[in-house]
Amino acid sequence: KRSYNITLLPGDGIGPEIISISKDVLQLAASLEGIEIKYQEMPVGGSAFDLAGVPLPEETLAAAKQSDAVLLGAIGGYKWDKLEKKLKPETGLLQLRAGLDVFANLRPATVLPQLIDCTTLKREVAEGVDLMVVRELTAGIYFGEPRGFGVNEKGEEIGFNTEVYSVSQIDRIARVAFETARKRRGKLCSVDKANVLEASMLWRKRVTDMAADYPDVELSHMYIDNAAMQLIRDPKQFDTILTNNIFGDILSDEASMISGSIGMLPSASIGQSGPGLFEPIHGSAPDIAGQDKANPLATILSAAMLLRYGLGESKAAERIEAAVMETLNRGFRTGDIYSAGNKLVGCNEMGEQVMKSV
Amino acid sequence: KRSYNITLLPGDGIGPEIISISKDVLQLAASLEGIEIKYQEMPVGGSAFDLAGVPLPEETLAAAKQSDAVLLGAIGGYKWDKLEKKLKPETGLLQLRAGLDVFANLRPATVLPQLIDCTTLKREVAEGVDLMVVRELTAGIYFGEPRGFGVNEKGEEIGFNTEVYSVSQIDRIARVAFETARKRRGKLCSVDKANVLEASMLWRKRVTDMAADYPDVELSHMYIDNAAMQLIRDPKQFDTILTNNIFGDILSDEASMISGSIGMLPSASIGQSGPGLFEPIHGSAPDIAGQDKANPLATILSAAMLLRYGLGESKAAERIEAAVMETLNRGFRTGDIYSAGNKLVGCNEMGEQVMKSV
């Protein structure tokens, strides 16, 4: 019997609700495939700060590292916005990503036929969009040193950060992107700002060089400003997008909104070895926390990515994905994706309905 | 008689065509208002490199500095893409912005009723969008030092850039944004990544402090990833957006695409004193250069911004803006904004039609 340990990190805001029901779905799909899973729940983010005074307690990171995969809800909230940087919920998330060395963040954005009315794009522009953003997650300006506050030569206060990439940091994420494109439609678009930034020039050079290893993948390059435009003009032109940490943060959120249903989109963060981190793209939505209104599908689909990319259990993953589609086909909708003629349900009921289809 | 000196910088690609016809429109509107203008044309970008070996010859910068305002076409093209950084057309543009100290880049994005079919957004989402991006233009990661290539502690090659803002750099652009918002609908949204970057934390603090001077302006803050989403979800929520150089590059291009007509959008770059720089948002479009296909309206509207913001000649500016609207009402369209039932014209003919309405 295959058996795994999974760390659950509910986090803040709607995190606990979406994790709780997603765990039930995961558990059902796994057991139907004869997989045994042990769970441990640990604190992270603002709730960890409230409990332990830091946004990523040592025990949480240790538990995550020792498990086979990590499922995260969401972190952050107004309550913790004024904390100094090292205590912020966001810092806990960044420490977790760095601690697990999950440098490759895969963020799919698809327009589901069932939800075509949710996108603000015209139907003919949105229909059939199916792209994957491969975002570098543990380097670049998010982590670059030096950073901080200081004084410039005029005696004025400054705030500064460093955007920096090394060849090995570029190569390892580029390889994931080429492999991802190869398994998809064979098209890779690398996004940078190589007309201005040296960090991007090195990025473009390494990605271009690596293309020789992937003659079956069609590589193109695009500047970030143009990419932000092209995603709206004609999102169907994209298959796989490779980009750095900050540009990936921006582009993947933009892409998710194009899909019209940020409450639907999962993500996987994986490293060379060790456990992957799986989480919905959306945030902690403090305004609706605890009200049973959140859409759990992004987390449920993140659990499916956990099974596929984290544990290699594609059959159980497919069960969940198929169940989500069937639940949508049966007309169940949370508020964020509701449209007339469908059945409005809460977070928990949505999960229960998915379980009926697993 | 009011009299001004204007430097024309046609640049590369479609630059010469759009500048040539825009000058004619500018000249006509000015003379009808009793304004005398002297023009001097100077090289910049790739064509300056071809001519003089550098993308911004000293004479060009000197001429620009001595004039009352500068009208730029566009720079760049495949031909010069492989040049080393300091010879690239883009570098010439950045040197020009820095040399003129035009730190405030105003980029309006409006959805014109005549062109509502051009946007890829649903009509009800796009209708009535009227926003202004105020982008910091001469600091941040575009200019921050140190930058370049080097070797890290593991002996690996790296590429790096510095995102840095000082209080005075933040304050001066924030003031322009508050003043701009005050003249518009009184809403200012400052976009940053203060949950991760120190440079953004200082930015947010200074902008927040300055709000005390503008009790009539409603200030909000948004993270860049969320802003990239919100621009698609509901662009009408925005009035004036304030942001840094790189985020402004991305957001203003995204906003312009939302308007459905990047070939229509002008921009103004202004400093504390000295001549402003006026240019269309779009690029040099080398693929259609010299074919009389380009849309000159963004440059013509940039000439109107030049009159208004650069010379304080609002009457002549209004003449041009009204003439552009009338020309659209009369059904004239270049290829990029063409839809059935209208009259397809080239670059030159479009300008001629505008002149008929000036």
Ligand SMILES: CC(C)[C@H](C(=O)O)[C@@H](O)C(=O)O
């Ligand atoms: C919460 C924040 C630090 C994070 C990021 O910027 O990476 C989030 O926006 C994301 O994309 O996962």
Ligand SMILES: CC(C)[C@H](C(=O)O)[C@@H](O)C(=O)O
């Ligand atoms: C050409 C390039 C250097 C420039 C920029 O990034 O500022 C352009 O994209 C713009 O927005 O004017």
